[in-house]
Amino acid sequence: MVWNVTKFYLLEQWRxxxxxxxxxxxxxxxxxxxxxxxxxMENKTVVDLLIKSQFLPFTLLILIFSLALSLxxxxxxxxxxxxxxxxxxxxDLKLNSYFMGVALGSFMIxxxxxxxxMLSYKWLVGIDxxxxxxxxxxxxxxxxxxxxxxxxxASFFKQxxxxxxxxxxxxxxLMFSITMxxxxxxxxxxxxxxxxxxxxxxxxxxxNDFTLLELDVVASTWLPTYQYLFILIGMSAVLWFVxxxxxxxxxxx
Amino acid sequence: xxxxxTKLSKRxxxxxxxxxxxxxxxxxxxxxxxxxxxxxxxxxVNILSGNLNSDGGEIVLEAGGEEYDLESNAVFQYQSFNSFxxxxxxxxxxFFSTITVDAKEDPELYKLLSLDRIHNQLxxxxxGGERKAVSLYLTFLLNKRVVVLDEPFSELDIxxxxxxxxxxxxxxxxxxxxxxxISHEILGYQELFTDVIIxxxxxxxxxxxxxxxxxxxxxxxxxGLEGVFYSLTGKYIEVS
Numbered sequence: 001m002v003w004n005v006t007k008f009y010l011l012e013q014w015r016x017x018x019x020x021x022x023x024x025x026x027x028x029x030x031x032x033x034x035x036x037x038x039x040x041m042e043n044k045t046v047v048d049l050l051i052k053s054q055f056l057p058f059t060l061l062i063l064i065f066s067l068a069l070s071l072x073x074x075x076x077x078x079x080x081x082x083x084x085x086x087x088x089x090x091x092d093l094k095l096n097s098y099f100m101g102v103a104l105g106s107f108m109i110x111x112x113x114x115x116x117x118m119l120s121y122k123w124l125v126g127i128d129x130x131x132x133x134x135x136x137x138x139x140x141x142x143x144x145x146x147x148x149x150x151x152x153x154a155s156f157f158k159q160x161x162x163x164x165x166x167x168x169x170x171x172x173x174l175m176f177s178i179t180m181x182x183x184x185x186x187x188x189x190x191x192x193x194x195x196x197x198x199x200x201x202x203x204x205x206x207x208n209d210f211t212l213l214e215l216d217v218v219a220s221t222w223l224p225t226y227q228y229l230f231i232l233i234g235m236s237a238v239l240w241f242v243x244x245x246x247x248x249x250x251x252x253x
Numbered sequence: 254x255x256x257x258x259t260k261l262s263k264r265x266x267x268x269x270x271x272x273x274x275x276x277x278x279x280x281x282x283x284x285x286x287x288x289x290x291x292x293x294x295x296x297x298v299n300i301l302s303g304n305l306n307s308d309g310g311e312i313v314l315e316a317g318g319e320e321y322d323l324e325s326n327a328v329f330q331y332q333s334f335n336s337f338x339x340x341x342x343x344x345x346x347x348f349f350s351t352i353t354v355d356a357k358e359d360p361e362l363y364k365l366l367s368l369d370r371i372h373n374q375l376x377x378x379x380x381g382g383e384r385k386a387v388s389l390y391l392t393f394l395l396n397k398r399v400v401v402l403d404e405p406f407s408e409l410d411i412x413x414x415x416x417x418x419x420x421x422x423x424x425x426x427x428x429x430x431x432x433x434x435i436s437h438e439i440l441g442y443q444e445l446f447t448d449v450i451i452x453x454x455x456x457x458x459x460x461x462x463x464x465x466x467x468x469x470x471x472x473x474x475x476x477g478l479e480g481v482f483y484s485l486t487g488k489y490i491e492v493s
Contacts, residue, residue, distance in 0.1 A: 001351075012339040013339075086329070
C-alpha cells in the first residue's frame with residue numbers, strides 16, 4: 001500500500017508541475033546566476049570560490065527547505081482542509097502508510113533534483129566523486145531531520161494559505177542565520193565558527209558547514225562530522241516526537 | 254446494528270446549535286433529516302463524521318449488545334470532493350478500490366452518475382455536479398454499514414436525480430445499510446426515506462416513519478413532508 005501511495009503522490013506532483021517548479025525556482029536561480037558569473041567574470045579562482053562557498057550551498061539549502069518543509073506542509077494542510085484524511089480513515093489504509101508513501105515520494109523527488117543540481121555544479125566547478133557522494137548523503141540526513149517540522153507547521157494552521165504566509169519568514173530565519181554570522185565574522189576578520197554555538201539548532205548551518213568542508217572552502221568544520229550527525233539525528237527525533245503529539249488529521253472546533 | 258445519539262450538544266458563542274439531541278437509528282432504514290438552514294443538521298453530521306467535536310453527549314454504534322467503532326463502520330459523503338485534485342477520476346476510484354478491502358464497484362451507479370464520460374478528467378477540472386458524482390460513487394464504493402449523505406441530489410440534473418433516487422432505494426435495501434440523508438430536495442424522493450427526523454433550532458421536533466408522519470399531520474396547506482414540516486414549525490422548507 002505504501003508504494004501505491006507513493007505512485008499516486010508522484011503522479012499528482014508530476015501533473016501539478018507548476019507548484020513543484022515554483023518550489024525549485026529559487027535553487028534554479030542560484031544555479032543560473034552561478035552559470036552567468038562563471039561565463040562573465042575573468043578571475044576563475046574567485047568565481048569558483050564564490051560558487052563553492054555561496055551558490056552551491058544555498059542551492060542545496062533552499063532545495064532541502066522546499067522539499068522538506070514547504071511542499072509537505074502545504075500538502076498536509078491542504079489535505080486537512082479538504083477532508084482527505086477523514087476520507088482515508090474510512091478505508092483500510094493506515095494513515096501511517098499514507099504518510100510513509102508521501103515521504104518516500106518526497107525523498108525520491110528530492111534526490112532526483114539533488115543529483116541534477118549537483119551534476120550541474122560538478123560541470124561548472126568540478127566536484128570530486130567522494131565529495132559529491134558525501135554531500136548528497138548529508139543532504140538526505142538534513143532533509144530527514146527537517147521533514148517532521150512540516151507536520152508541526154501544518155498543525156498550527158487550519159488553512160493552507162496561512163502556511164504559505166509563514167513559510168517566507170521561516171526561510172529568512174533559517175537562511176539569514178547563516179549569512180549574517182558569516183558577514184559579521186568577515187567584518188571582524190574572524191571565523192564564522194565563533195557564532196555557530198548560537199546556531200546549533202539550525203540544520204541548515206550544519207549542512208552549510210559540512211558542504212564547505214567537502215568542497216575544500218574551509219579547512220575544518222565547527223564540530224566533527226559524527227557530532228553533526230548526532231545533532232541532526234537527535235533533532236529529528238525531537239521534531240518527530242513533537243510532530244506526533246501535535247499533528248491531527250482534522251481540526252475539530 | 255443501532256446508532257444511538259444521546260444528549261448531543263454543541264454551542265457556537267451564544268448560539269446553541271444542538272440542544273441535547275437524542276436520536277436512534279437502525280440498520281435497513283433510510284432517515285431523512287429535514288430542517289431549514291441553521292437547524293443544526295450539518296453540525297450533527299459533522300460531529301458524527303469527526304469533523305467537529307461536540308460539547309457534550311454521546312454517540313454509540315452497537316449490535317447485539319456489542320459496541321462497534323463508528324469511524325471504521327461509517328462513511329460520509331461530503332457536499333463536494335476536493336481531494337487528489339491532480340488525479341483523474343478513474344485513478345481516484347482505482348486508488349480507493351485498492352486501499353479498501355471490501356470495496357464494492359457498482360457499474361450501474363458509475364454509469365448513472367455519468368462517470369464513464371468524465372473518467373479521464375482531472376478532479377481539478379470537474380464542475381461542482383461532477384465532483385458531487387465522484388463523491389457519491391466513492392461513498393458507496395467503500396461499502397460501509399452506516400452511510401451519511403449530505404445533499405446527495407443537489408447539483409445533479411433532473412433525470413439523474415430521479416434515476417439516482419430509484420437506484421439508491423434498491424441499493425440501500427439490498428445492503429441493509431443504515432442511511433442518514435440531509436436534503437432540502439424532498440419533492441419526488443419521499444419513497445426513498447423510511448423515516449423522517451424534523452429539526453428546528455438545534456432540537457428534534459418530531460421523528461417517525463414517513464407514512465406515520467404523513468397520516469399524523471394531514472391538515473396542512475402543503476402536501477407531503479413539506480406539509481408535515483409546516484404543521485410542526487409554521488415555516489416553509491426550501492424545496493427544489
